[in-house]
Amino acid sequence: MTTRVIINIAELTTNDAALGDGSPAGRLFNAAMVLDEQQVLWVGANADAPDADERIDAQDCAVIPGFVDSHTHLVFAGERSDEFEARMAGEPYDGGGIARTVAATRAASSEDLRRTTQQRVDALRAGGVTTIEIKSGYELTVEGEKRLVGLAKEWSDDVTFLGAHVVPAEFSHDRDAYVELVGGAMLASCAPKCRWADVFCDAGAFSVDEARSILLRARNAGLGLRVHGNQLGDTGGVALAVELGASSVDHCSHVNDGDLEALAASSTVATLLPGAEFSTKSPYPSARRLLDAGVTVALATDCNPGTSYITNMGVVIALAVREMGMSVDEAIWAATLGGALALQRDDIGHLSPGARAHLVILDAPRSAHVAYRVGSTLVRQVLRD
Numbered sequence: 001m002t003t004r005v006i007i008n009i010a011e012l013t014t015n016d017a018a019l020g021d022g023s024p025a026g027r028l029f030n031a032a033m034v035l036d037e038q039q040v041l042w043v044g045a046n047a048d049a050p051d052a053d054e055r056i057d058a059q060d061c062a063v064i065p066g067f068v069d070s071h072t073h074l075v076f077a078g079e080r081s082d083e084f085e086a087r088m089a090g091e092p093y094d095g096g097g098i099a100r101t102v103a104a105t106r107a108a109s110s111e112d113l114r115r116t117t118q119q120r121v122d123a124l125r126a127g128g129v130t131t132i133e134i135k136s137g138y139e140l141t142v143e144g145e146k147r148l149v150g151l152a153k154e155w156s157d158d159v160t161f162l163g164a165h166v167v168p169a170e171f172s173h174d175r176d177a178y179v180e181l182v183g184g185a186m187l188a189s190c191a192p193k194c195r196w197a198d199v200f201c202d203a204g205a206f207s208v209d210e211a212r213s214i215l216l217r218a219r220n221a222g223l224g225l226r227v228h229g230n231q232l233g234d235t236g237g238v239a240l241a242v243e244l245g246a247s248s249v250d251h252c253s254h255v256n257d258g259d260l261e262a263l264a265a266s267s268t269v270a271t272l273l274p275g276a277e278f279s280t281k282s283p284y285p286s287a288r289r290l291l292d293a294g295v296t297v298a299l300a301t302d303c304n305p306g307t308s309y310i311t312n313m314g315v316v317i318a319l320a321v322r323e324m325g326m327s328v329d330e331a332i333w334a335a336t337l338g339g340a341l342a343l344q345r346d347d348i349g350h351l352s353p354g355a356r357a358h359l360v361i362l363d364a365p366r367s368a369h370v371a372y373r374v375g376s377t378l379v380r381q382v383l384r385d
Ligand code: NIG
Pocket: 073, 095, 097, 098, 101, 200, 228, 231, 276, 302, 304, 305, 306, 307, 308
């Protein structure tokens, strides 16, 4: 296997507190690292860098772990910029537009879905994302959801079944039948390609009891659990996620004191999606309040055509820093190791020896430039295996 040494790294963020300066960022200055095609082999001082088959000169730029985007809805057809414009003019978001994307996605060929998903994957990768979770949820039929998870699997080992996104129009008079379908035939046909199941548990989507029944059946089918919770109101999704030991509860835009305490005492990660607040013109939740209570926080793009058509993790990080009270270091940690924890992956999100060789050489001397120079793509090189 070919080995490579990266020399002249001005600032290396490893996210391994045992390495470097002892901070959670596990930071080394004037550093070097050695990798092979799969994993990190060595991290240390530039002066001690060993030889390797190939040499990459970082030219005094910063290196960080690749971003882990733990929440996306990448496989969809069409776009909803008219809804974005209406919200900027004061219209609220209520999830109603999901039906439009469902209609467009059902009508799209697999070839078109593959092509447009690839474009979004390319955009995420160009911005330094090296792992992408992908949800289904825009067909809402047994065959359609099976098609979407099959497509998602072409790019991701972390595919999530989201048949419980909303109740489709054809079941609006019999939502119990749809809940039964999701937890029965639809789950059974999707589970082989999925690692996770998710439910949009919120006003206008699924109730806590409906969500619980679907998630319990998903758990019995061997899937890990995630929840879209408390995006639109104080609707019980966070408490349900903690009750079920879900890996992550995502959005958390409305978290009451009881939820906060329960989250802090649990191993459920709170995944914040500031792109959704940006694109729905909603108040940003305080990440500071969660962090100060001891909650583990992740950041993700939530890339979807309705509430967050964003493929740039740098923008997400900048919003979290500017609007949610995170330090730059906390936000970069949340978009790397935080995302890995939300996906229960111990091989990514950090650069300890043995970790996957997924990293970004930034076109900047310090990682803080990711937020400081918002909107610029500061990626010099992405190394992914
Ligand atoms: O995460 N909230 C539910 N699902 C998506 C939005 C889907 C849509 O509007 O198309 C979200 O924000």
